[in-house]
């Protein structure tokens with residue numbers, strides 16, 4: 046199984062267009078001090094040539110370029126087989142409408158996420174006006190096989206599980222499965238990748254689930270709980286925004302460092318997070334704990 050981190054920043058990207066916080070400032074003034082990052086998404090494949098997107102970010106147009114292999118023979122070539130959604134947040138679903146030129150689009154989503162991108166944000170409804178969209182329903186707690194566009198088996202299954210989170214702020218109601226983490230399993234090898242770009246808490250059940258994955262891609266939105274408040278750019282804490290901060294007692298760093306998984310990588314990193322600075326104490330603390338700060342273009346072979 047191969048995994049590519051297509052985008053490792055949270056919504057807004059890094060630097061964010063309207064932000065001059067210390068980390069965005071550093072990224073603009075010296076890209077060596079902090080590398081720019083696009084918005085959160087990953088690609089996964091059993092064979093290294095047929096790819097599924099994990100979420101469709103607003104930066105999908107540039108991101109999918111990384112998936113093009115040899116020049117195709119025909120005039121059109123769609124380098125993705127489908128999109129698996131974890132939720133209906135804009136940074137994870139705006140790319141659905143940007144993929145409309147593909148003419149046909151396979152989407153894998155829970156009932157709740159499908160309803161939200163159809164009725165609440167209407168992004169899927171808009172995409173449907175341009176492309177033939179088929180949705181395969183995912184069920185919390187059960188594994189669904191991924192299929193290539195030609196209907197054949199992709200060699201991967203995906204199992205969603207509920208994570209601690211509120212629904213997106215535009216959602217008209219909260220339903221089970223509105224925000225999930227994913228376990229993608231390669232059928233031939235039983236190797237697993239866990240994908241949780243948004244997660245507000247880690248309990249023992251979640252830790253046990255993550256312990257079975259060779260690669261854990263986890264919510265790295267904020268370093269500290271009061272990050273936005275201290276910078277004067279938000280009123281709510283990380284936990285109020287459903288993102289477990291990395292630092293502090295009970296933070297994700299303390300929780301994830303005990304996992305035996307080979308790779309534990311932070312993704313969905315907010316532009317305010319000091320771990321984005323290549324030479325920060327926070328970056329060193331993450332690396333000393335054996336975890337990795339995700340970068341666009343990082344590849345993993347499991």
Ligand code: MLT
Nearest residue numbers: 055056134135136243286
């Ligand atoms: C989040 O990660 O909390 C959401 O993407 C927020 C947003 O879209 O503004």
Ligand code: MN
Nearest residue numbers: 055056134136
């Ligand atoms: Mn987000």
Ligand code: ZN
Nearest residue numbers: 064066069316
């Ligand atoms: Zn910023």
